[in-house]
Structure formats: C-alpha cells, structure tokens
Amino acid sequence: MDWLLDADSTPHKLALMVIAVLAFAAVMAAILFAVDRPKRVPNWVVAAGFTGPALLLVAVGLVYPALRTLWLSLKSPDSSTFVGLDNYQQVFTSDGLQLVLRNTVLWVVLVPLISTGFGLVYAYLVDRTRFEALAKALIFLPMAISGVAASIIWRFVYDYRPVQPGIEQIGLLNQVLVWLGAEPQQFLLNQPWNNLFIIVVMIWINAGFAMTVLSASIKAIPDDIVEAARLDGASAFQMFRSVTVPSIRPALVVVLTTVAISTLKAFDIVFVMTGGQFGTSVVANEFYSQSFRQFNQGLGAALAVVLFALVVPIIVYNVRQMRLAEEVR
Template sequence: MSQRIDSKWNRSVLVALVLLTFGVLVGGFAILQNMQSYKVFMTIFAVIWGLGSVALLYFVLNAVAESMPHKIRSTAVAVVFAGPAVVMLFWALVIPTLRSLRLSFADANGNGFVSFDNYKFAFTDPIMIESFRNNLLWMVFGTSFCIITGLLIAVLADKSKAEKIFKSLIFMPMAISFVGAGVIWKFMYAYKGEGINITEIGLLNAIVTAFGGEAQAWLLLPVWNNFLLIIIMVWLQTGYAMVILSSAIKGIPDEINEAARVDGANGLTIFFRITIPYIMPTIVTVTTTILIFSLKLFDIVRVMTGGNYGTNVMANEFYLRQFTYGNSGEASAIAIVLLVVIIPVLAYNLKQFRDRKVLK
C-alpha cells in the first residue's frame, strides 16, 4: 500500500475496503443498539468492535492517502492521522467555548440578549467577590505549599536509603479521587453536637481535646476553613510535585555539585545557587499546572462544604448557577471569566516551553 496505486484492480480493492469499513462501523453500531439488555456482552463487544474498527479505519484511510498523487500524498497522510484529533478538539473545545461565549450575553434561558449584565454579576455580586477571594487563596497558598513541600521532600529524600518508600507513601494520595479525599478529610474535621452533648468524632477534634483544647466546628470557621480545605489539595498534589521535581534534581550532573563542594559550598548554597536555578524550568511547569488546577477547583469544595460558610469558589458557583438555579447566562459568564483568567497562565507556560526548546 506504500506505493502509488494506479491499477484499476487495486483501486477496486480500495473501494471495497472503504465500503467494508463503513459496513463494520454502521453494523457494529446497530448491533450495540440491539444489545441494550445484555450489558456485559455489550461492553465486551463495544471494546472489541471499537478497537478493531478504529484500527481498520486508520489502515484503510492510510491506504487511500498513500494512493494519491505524490504532491499531495504527505499532506493526505498527515490529515488522516492528525485530522481526527483536530476535529475532536474543535468539537469538544472550540464549539463549546463559542457556545458559552454566546450564552454569556443571553438571559437565564439562553434566548434573549442582555448585553453585559451577566458579566456585571460576575464582577460585582458579593457571592462572586467571595469566590474570587477564595480562588486567590487557593492559587497563592495552595500552589505555594504544594511546590515548597514537594521540593523539600524531593531534595531531602534524594539518594537516601529509604527514598522509594518515602516517595511511595507521599505519592499514594494521588491514587485517591478528589471526591474520595473530600470524604476522608470530612471525617478528619468532623464535629457534631450542641451544648454539653458534643461528640468529637473527627480526628482533629480528638487530637485537640486530648491536649486539653476545645472541639471546634472547623469547617464553619470563617477564612480558616478555606485553609483547612487547601490542606487537602496540598495532601493530594504534593506527591505529583515531588515526583516531577525529583526527576529534575536527578538530572543535575554530579560533577557540578562536586565542584561546588570542592569550592567550599555548603548544602544551602548548593540548593539555592545550583539546584534551584538548574530545575527552574521544571518548577515553572509544575507551578503552572497546579495553578490551573487551583483555578478550576471544584470537587473538594463541593464535597466538603458545598460552597457554604464562606468557602465558595468560581467553579462551584458555576455549577450552582447552571444546575441548581438554571441560569445559563450567568453560568456561561463565569465559565468565560475562568477561561480568560487561565489563558495568561497557559500562554506563559507555552512561552517558557518554547524558550527552553530554543536553548536546547
């Protein structure tokens, strides 16, 4: 199939393969529709049919592309393999973004035009101001704690005898979903009871009362409850930061550190003058990744407090406006604001990546 196919017989084979592929796709979909009552068999068939039909589709399209004239053959092959991904990105990202942009200028039902009223709500409503403040707390403190803690662990555990054990334990929370982590930490902060009928069922309250302190409804404490939620993010994301930064640290040539020690540099000097500058591109990448996560954070707040008690964030307010209050206009405006806020972070990250590529 790699050579140009000129003969009538080979072109007939290609046509037959295209028709066969079309038949497999349509026929498999029809079979799936008739297997709704047999969930297990439907799942098995869907996996086999899906993988097989995709492989067959790419094989046939590649054969068709390579049978084209030499001038357009390379372009056709590129379209075959990159085209579906581009189409899916356009369908899953560009079209929803454009639709959200249109709805952000519409009323609650998405019909009437209300100009910038939804954006006025997004920037002036007290609930949104609170959400902006809380997102800023997550961005500054959550991201900083994750990076600093992950970096310290990566440096301290580097080349130690129990490095793999320590890193495995710290990375383990990454295997837990954000919803699961929220449920776990909700028990940690649990407080129940009134007056003298207080039950300290949470671990934190048990520790506090064991040292003579007074049990608290931790998630009801203004401002501080946000920091208690941020701790969950740090618990989850520190392992990610640690693994990436540890890989970068191990990439530092030993000769550089040995030369610094010969010149009389101590551990702190090596850390701040050699380690940090050398892995700075990696630190920037990890920071922007966690920063974007903190901007669109939703799961932890939703599970722990539902956005109540002064803990609301932008993503949770978007959820409430769309699915609780049914206001598509205000929800879309919040989504666009989130997108606009994230774009500079992404642009900076891409710029750093291009600069590093040029240097290499």
C-alpha cells in the same frame, strides 16, 4: 423491525455500534489507501486525511462548546434574551461572587506555592537517603486517591460533634484539641479559616506530584556541578539555593503552573466538603451551582468564560517556558 426503531432497545444500540465501527474502518481504509499510493494522491489530500478527523473532533468537542458558552454568557438566565455584558458585570460587582473570586485567588496563590515548596524541600532532603523510596511513596500516595475520596477522609479529620456529656469527638483534630484541654472547633463552618482547612486537602494531594517531578529534576543535575560546589566549600543551604534551585528552574515553573491550573478547576473538594456553603465557594463550584442548581445559564456560562480566561495565560506561559528550556538544551 420495530426493534430497530426503538432507541432504548439493546438491538438498536448494537446496530449503532456496528455502524460506528464500520464507519471508522471505512475512514481508516481510505486513509491507508491514500498513503499507500503517494504518486497518485496529492500530499495535501494525505495530510487532510490524517489531520481531518482530529480537527473535526477538536471543532466539535472544543471550539463549538467554547463559542456556545461565550454566546450563552451574553444571554438571560433562561437563554431567551440577549443581555450583553450584564452577567459579567454581576460576576465582578455582586458581593457573593466577589467572595468567590477572592477565594479562587487565595487557592491559586497558596496551593501552588505551598505544594511546590513542600515538594521541593522534601525531595531535596530525602534525595539519596537510605529510605528514599519509602519516604517518597508515603508522600506520593495521596496522588492515587481521587479528590472525592480525599475530601471524605479529611471530613472525618475535621468532624465536629456537639460538646455534650456522653458524646465523643470522632474527628482527629477535635480529639487532639480535647486531649490538650481545648474546646473542639467547627473547622469547616467558621469563616474565613474554613477556606484554609479545605486548601490543606488540595495541598495534600498535589505535594506528591510536585515532589516526584522535582526529585527527578534534582537527580538530573550533572555530578560535576555538584562536585564543583562542594569543592568550593558550599554548605548544604548554599547548595540548595545556588545550585539545586537554579538548575531545576524549568521543572519548578512546570510544577507551579500545572498545580495552578488544577487548582483553578478545583470543584470536587469544595463540593464534597461544604457544597460551596459558609463562604467557601470557588469559580468552578459556583459555575456548577449557577448552571445546574439555580438554572441561571447565562451567569453560569459567564463564570465558565472567566475560568477559561484565567487558565489560558497560565497555559501560554507554561508552553513558552518549556520551549525556552528546550532551546537552552
């Protein structure tokens, strides 16, 4: 029986799995038993049976970690001393963290606007063209690539080799510069332009998502509206500005806010391409660095809370706009 007490043994793990399956089956059996006898069991018991497990998981997986993170943000690096709002003061007053916040703002402004703008124009131009499917597939392909893989690809694009006899550039951009007679550049090291070159990767990934959603919205525009505009003599630009954009406004809001949320959480691209060095760190990357590299639990938790505070208003606005769109329909 010693194998049952060994937490690392295979039989012990199998036994735990069997117990978990039996417990799940017991809970489901109790719920189905309650539903099958509505006359004997009060409605609130049935409702609690269905919502209880989900609410318990939300409490354990979301509420408790959020409250614990908030509490840790008020404590010292080793979580032994209560320091109040000192960590938040450091976030907004430290020169290094102010740079992190500025970089994050730059990401949140540029990535959603450029990704959505490019996706909108591209979807409009290829709509109902002969090679529409192929054109859309080419732009959508980066969506199938993980952020880590995309970052590795673009690191090769930006790769720099010292300018010495016998050494050739393997980075695409630097090789193009050499062909044009210019000097190769260290794209990921030169501040502040290196932030823009990393942002390009995020735009490259999200443009396909924006194009797909907006293309579906463009196709959903009623034909009578389009025909009426054409009969009035509207040009292609006037059609785009006065018909297409107002008709797909709810979809534009959803795309902008969704891309903004994913941009706020951007970590893998920065981590793979520069590790947050050379003035390229953002809030998500700095949270990881402070928590797991410098072991400053208090400051890392404060950055996590700041990130949460930035995401929540966008989510609330997104949900509100979606409800308004449903009411209009």
